[in-house]
Amino acid sequence: MDINDKELLSKFTPASNVDAVEGIDKLQDEEIKKLQQTGIQLNEEERIGSFIQTNCNVVHCDCSVSGVELLPVKDALKKYDGLSDYWWRLVSKDKDIFTEETERNLDNGYFIRAKAGEKAVYPLQTCLYIRNDNVAQKVHNIIIAEEGSELHVITGCATHPHLTSGLHIGISEFYVKKGAKLTFTMVHNWGESIYVRPRTGVLVEEDGLFMSNYISLKGVKSIQTYPVAQLKGRGAVARFNSVVVAPSGALLDIGSKVILDAPETRAEIISRTVSNGGTIIARGHLVGKARGVKAHLECQGMILADKGIIHAIPELEAHLDDVDMSHEAAVGKIAQEEIEYLMARGLSEEEAVATIVRGFLDVKIEGLPPELEEELQNAVSECQQGGI
């Protein structure tokens, strides 16, 4: 049943009205396992630090590298006098009912700043976790990669394994300054009746690089996400990779937009989507507004089960002649020819399909824990059961 945005907001209890756990040591084993499957390393192996928020409580916030500042965003607002240069600068606070609500009743969120020249070797992890039923969690995150810095943030968003319903609103504003490099990997691992409304803005300055990896493999009621990146300095680069599986009952409206607003900027939006009975809208919009820009958009979709829908909407918008922009979109079932090619090498039909789907979803993202790799394999075998 469809529900409008206003009903959606009123349906859930604000996270601030429910108790949350005091620390991560209080989490149950099955919760820990779920967080690991969402990309979170609770032992912090190969992580420079962690931020973990359950409902509205920040239960862990610690970074071992002095060149990277990590704070709950409410603390950062106090420390930096309202963060006026960064707060609601890339996402408009009156954009929609979700941004307005977050502005009014903020739960918390993270503030991360890589200081100028700091090059972090390992990722910093953040986790936004909804632990109780029928809760609306509202967060606002800021990441700043100062001049010449390098940072990888892995964010895992999840709900308690037994949760029946919930809403997550996440405002994110990312600033990539001159020559800086920010990789942002987001793993969504929600429950079947969870609504998710991220609102994200990114600004990339001269020679900066923003790279986004987005993974959602599990059931969810609906996700609507459409980050917008503005490339404001010469030579800035933005890359968006998405790997998405929509099981039956899920509506995933995902996409991104890049505005190439300075000479010689480059952008790439690549999505690999698999419908296992759910609906996927794969959007992408490239806007070329300066000389010598180069941008490419690729939406590849595979439908493995009846009733699955994939709607690819690639858009190219050029404002002058000196641009090089292209797109490629393909949606359909697995080519029989590919299945039979592998069968001729000795695989059964099921094994051949699994191999092709695994290859299709194969993304090389550094720093993901083995649990997440396993989840990817599980998603492939689930796809297969739906597909054959």
Next chain:
Amino acid sequence: MLQIEDLWVEVQGKEVLKGINLEIGKGETHCLFGRNGSGKTTLLMTIMGFSGYKVKHGKIIFKGVDITRLPINERARLGIGISFQRPPTLRGVKLKDILNICGNGGHKGREMAVSYGFDRFLDRDVNHGFSGGEIKKSELLQLLSQNPDLTLLDEPESGVDIENLNVIGEMIKKLLQKDIHRGRKKSGLIITHTGFILNYVTADKGHVMLNGEIYCKGNPVEIFQGIQKYGYQECIKCMKCNI
């Protein structure tokens, strides 16, 4: 090894093979000549069991087993392997993965890739951006890992430059055990247009296919020289005399 009896095959509702009879013994290599569209590839694809190649009549027997209705992978397991002329690209599936699949988990793939100077392709997606010669090498490496008893090769020399023909020839010789002269066990059926491959690989018998029928059988080199000199038209005439 392989017996084909009065095989009639339809592709997309069109009769393509019209009563093929063919027998390939253990250790024998046969060549199949013929114009484009004569049905050569259809014969190979039907032996392997691909969908879209509908057997209307006749039998394919391999090692004494009637495989006419068997799924592709069971034919592969029985010992039939095929090299495609234009194989599909498999995105995200690496050459090393498919060599593993072919070798059924064995680890010979990497070794062989090294020995044929192809190891830098192991981490590439199968056939993605491969040149003509690279595709053939990749196909033959897969077959070498698979180690079939009957190898079906669809124009193994097409798109291969002169320098690489030698390597391709070596790979085929290895597949067909051309280094063994007594007690050779591996058989092959090779489609060739240009006949170049005969300079590298010896064949025991040649067949000429025209309009879905096999017209002529004999010494492959002689047949090929005849085709070069007189064209396929002469085969038809010759066949008519024989009737």
